[in-house]
Amino acid sequence: MKTLTQATARDLMTSPVITLPQDATISEALALFEDEGISGVPVVDEAGHVVGVLSQDDVARDEHLRKDRLETGRDWPFGEPDENLENQERELLAREDYSPETLGRDTVSDWMNPRLIAVAPATPLKAVCEVLRREGIHRVLVMERRRLKGIITSSDIVAWLAEHA
Numbered sequence: 001m002k003t004l005t006q007a008t009a010r011d012l013m014t015s016p017v018i019t020l021p022q023d024a025t026i027s028e029a030l031a032l033f034e035d036e037g038i039s040g041v042p043v044v045d046e047a048g049h050v051v052g053v054l055s056q057d058d059v060a061r062d063e064h065l066r067k068d069r070l071e072t073g074r075d076w077p078f079g080e081p082d083e084n085l086e087n088q089e090r091e092l093l094a095r096e097d098y099s100p101e102t103l104g105r106d107t108v109s110d111w112m113n114p115r116l117i118a119v120a121p122a123t124p125l126k127a128v129c130e131v132l133r134r135e136g137i138h139r140v141l142v143m144e145r146r147r148l149k150g151i152i153t154s155s156d157i158v159a160w161l162a163e164h165a
Helices: 026-036 056-066 085-094 125-135 154-164
Strands: 040-044 050-055 139-144 147-153
Touching: 026 040, 026 056, 040 056, 040 147, 050 056, 050 139, 125 139, 125 154, 147 154
Parallel strands: none
Antiparallel strands: 040 050, 139 147
């Protein structure tokens, strides 16, 4: 049994990885999330190359905008919500992640995050955790020579630690 300092991405990763084709619909993605009990997946092109990642957060964020359900609670990013809500919404929409170009589209490739964050199979567990923390993400791809080998989620790390630490 490997110790905490010996564990690598290969020891923690889930493989094979559930993926979605880039032309899948958001409805198909949500059904997959529910059926598989997952919250995100890599998105692949016709050749099987990873072109992005889609998470429930990506879908939820756009759904709030598409259905005019912007939340205005305590954590509102532009000060307290007030009668100036229209200006605040305009400022929010100006942010890259909330651009109006994403509204009204329903394919995975339109809603996914195209930024790939990956580690190699031999990456030590500590370095995997540092990537997750630094990037503020809950899953990291495990890739070797640009090929998807596995995926590690924060839940995978907790489960491994519960069993091995």
